[in-house]
Amino acid sequence: MSITKVTLQSPIEEKIAWAEVFYRKFGENLLKDKTITLLLYKLKNAISVSRKEMEAIGITDICRECEQLDGGSCCGAGLENKYNGSLILINLLLNVKLPKKRYNPESCLFLGKTGCSLMSRHVICVNYVCKKITDRIDPRKIISLREKEGEELNTLFLLHERINSCQVKG
Numbered sequence: 759m760s761i762t763k764v765t766l767q768s769p770i771e772e773k774i775a776w777a778e779v780f781y782r783k784f785g786e787n788l789l790k791d792k793t794i795t796l797l798l799y800k801l802k803n804a805i806s807v808s809r810k811e812m813e814a815i816g817i818t819d820i821c822r823e824c825e826q827l828d829g830g831s832c833c834g835a836g837l838e839n840k841y842n843g844s845l846i847l848i849n850l851l852l853n854v855k856l857p858k859k860r861y862n863p864e865s866c867l868f869l870g871k872t873g874c875s876l877m878s879r880h881v882i883c884v885n886y887v888c889k890k891i892t893d894r895i896d897p898r899k900i901i902s903l904r905e906k907e908g909e910e911l912n913t914l915f916l917l918h919e920r921i922n923s924c925q926v927k928g
């Protein structure tokens with residue numbers, strides 16, 4: 759499989775375009791790989807477990823309140839530049855619909871009307887907790903969440919490796 763690669767420094771629009779073209783051309787082939795489908799399945803489950811834990815320990819409510827009252831502040835414009843083409847491709851493999859334009863000029867491109875539009879997020883986004891959260895949530899609960907997020911991030915790493923090895927072989 760080959761296609762002109764983008765780098766981490768490429769503009770986000772080029773990374774998205776690269777991922778969309780790659781997905782259209784080779785997505786079906788990637789999804790025929792049993793290791794990739796298994797890892798996508800495990801990743802979806804791990805993300806679901808992490809999100810449920812965030813709800814269970816009260817982070818989701820704090821963030822909802824923050825977004826409603828203070829407009830949220832952690833998903834600022836520019837954070838989308840942390841994403842590389844492969845992570846955007848993984849979201850396409852997870853059937854995520856990517857936003858076509860920025861919902862709020864001051865926010866990350868991936869922030870939509872109802873929150874982050876991505877299913878699989880960068881480690882920076884997964885690990886971020888602000889003071890509003892650390893002030894209100896028992897640190898032991900945050901440690902327990904971290905363990906679940908660790909599973910999500912490990913699986914994501916393995917998936918990246920597998921997709922990269924398929925691209926090299928192809």
Ligand code: SF4
Nearest residue numbers: 821824830831832888
């Ligand atoms: S992480 Fe902090 S700043 Fe971001 S939405 Fe949640 S409470 Fe607000």
Ligand code: SF4
Nearest residue numbers: 833837866869874883
């Ligand atoms: S969580 Fe989503 S919307 Fe927020 S900075 Fe990360 S990618 Fe952007």
